[in-house]
Amino acid sequence: MAATRLLWGKYFQYDRDGEAVLLDPVTLNSCYLDRGEVTDLSAVPPTATHDALSELGFTPDGPATDRREALRRQLRDLALDPTPNRVSGLRIVLTDRCNMACTYCFVDTNTGKPDMTEDELAEGLRYLFEENADRDEVSIQWFGGEPTIRFDLMRYGDELADRLAAQHKVKRVRRTVVTNGARLTDEALNHLVRHEYGVGISIDGPPDINSANRLLLGGRPADDRIRRNVRRLVEAEELHVGCNLTPTAANIGRLAETVAWIIDTLGLKFIYVNTPIPTGGRWRVNGQDLAHELYEARLVALSKGGLLFSVLDRAFQALDTRRPMLFDHMQGDGTLNAAYLPGKRVSLCDINFTEPNFLFTLDELRYHPEVLGTVTKRVAPVPACGDCPALAICGGPSRNEQLLIGGDTPDPEMCAFYTETVDIALWDNTGVQ
Known part of the structure; x- marks a missing residue:
């Protein structure tokens, strides 16, 4: 450094x-x-x-x-409002059932809770399309557990979404599914192709890495099966297939190697690296080391014709555009991607399904849209943020992180990660991918 x-x-x-x-x-x-x-x-x-x-x-x-106040003035001058203006996408949690038992998953799986019903799914989709009538696009992401366990609901939801899009004059429905890739029927594959899905497959690396945290319920690895299914998905040219990579103790120190394996062996050219979230109340990786590893992995991906996206890109984008990149809780157009849960409940934080502060009914969202402000990030919540070079790129912990750590004070490893990303991006002006 x-x-x-x-x-x-x-x-x-x-x-x-x-x-x-x-x-x-x-x-x-x-x-x-x-x-x-x-x-x-x-x-x-x-x-x-x-x-x-x-x-x-x-x-x-x-x-x-006062740099914190100066940043707030800058946000006002740029008309960057941290409060979402509407929900434009839903991460639809069909079931908490899963055929794998990943040790770090932020979702409580296989709890025995009821799956989503067709009636619940229909009401959630009606809300989404009503809120986005005459818009260019809405997004639907199927999620779990393992969402393909309820492929019947995915199929029902996609058919209904097409009808609702026509009814409400929504020009495009963008569909994605996040899956572990361990199960893929011919019927499901044909359906994904027909609707031009984006498929995100959760893989941590080669078999020795992947099996450290990702095993079938019986304790066996599923890597051979996953590789076969990835091959089938990649060969279906109408699909957009990528990898969701989570930094863990098993692949830290080997992220560049892991990215090379994903591109060379699996043929996946798009890799999204999840941000460590302090599900246990703190980050579980060294922030400074992670920043350097993501940078090295980024270069490996680019050298092989691939794209790797991570929080590191926030620093590159902010410095390239001279525009603060603080509001990771929102989409670029100021809208929100929320999680829709069984029981007709919506979590305004799409990676936290249990925090009461984020949970609302559909009617509460319909008739009291001001509750969207519940998820709004408070910029630079502690004085120390004003002395940080990542002020306009990180801006302090999100509402979710504040709730997980039980206060405003950022996790030291989060601070180390963001300050290091600024250092890296300043010296490497290759720009965004």
């Missing part, structure tokens, strides 16, 4: 091998200084470097700034 210090009490200066990068953590403006300019900057002003920096907006004058 490069040495970091404050220049004029306002800008973060990253020094490396005699060169430097300056970063304004609020506006996300940055500039590069070569060795001569770094030397010139340390001389008595005004020098040519001081004058050049002033033209770019980096000046020593002006009052001391």
Whole structure:
């Protein structure tokens, strides 16, 4: 990690091998200084470097700034509202039944709770299409447990969604399913192809890695079966097939190798790396190491013609666009992807199905849309956020993370991860994928 210090009490200066990068953590403006300019900057002003920096907006004058308040003003000026304006997509949790017992899953599986009914599914879909009448798109993601266990509900829901889209003049229904890939019937495959699905397969790596946390209920690995099904999905050209990769103790230290295996062996060119969430009240990985591993894995994916997306890309996107990337609880258009649960309940956080603060009935959402603000992120909730170079990229813990850790104070590993991602993105200006 490069040495970091404050220049004029306002800008973060990253020094490396005699060169430097300056970063304004609020506006996300940055500039590069070569060795001569770094030397010139340390001389008595005004020098040519001081004058050049002033033209770019980096000046020593002006009052001391409360960076947290400055960021909030910046968000207002950019009309970036952290409160969702509507629900545009549903992660539909059909069942908590699963044919695998993954040790780190954030869903309580095989509890014996009832599956979703057709009536419940129909009401949830009606709500979604009513809220998005005359819009370009809605999104439906089938989820579990293992959603393919209730393929009958997926098929019923897709047929109903087509009718509702026509009725409410919604131009496109974007369908995805998150599956462990261990079961795939010919009927299900044909259905996925017909509706041009996006299929996300949860795989942690080669068999020795995957079997560390992902086993069938009987205790056996399912890797051979999963590879066969992945091959069938990839060969169906109408599908968009990718991998959901979760960092765990088994693959940390081997993420680049894992990504190479996924691309070379499975033929999956799109890899999405899940963000560690503190389901146990804290991050379970070293944040700084994870940032570097994701960067190395990103380069491996690019070298093999693949794409790897992770939270690391938030730093690249923010610095490329000079636009804060704080609101990971929302879609880019200010809408929300929520979780729809059995019992006609909606969780406004699509990765937390149990927190009472997030749970609402469909009628509550229909008649009291202001409850969408429940999931709104409070930007930079602690004073220390103002001294962080990742201020406009992380902005402190989300509402979900605050509830999981039991307060506003971020997990130290989360802070380490985001500060390291800023360092990486500043020195590598290859931009977004």
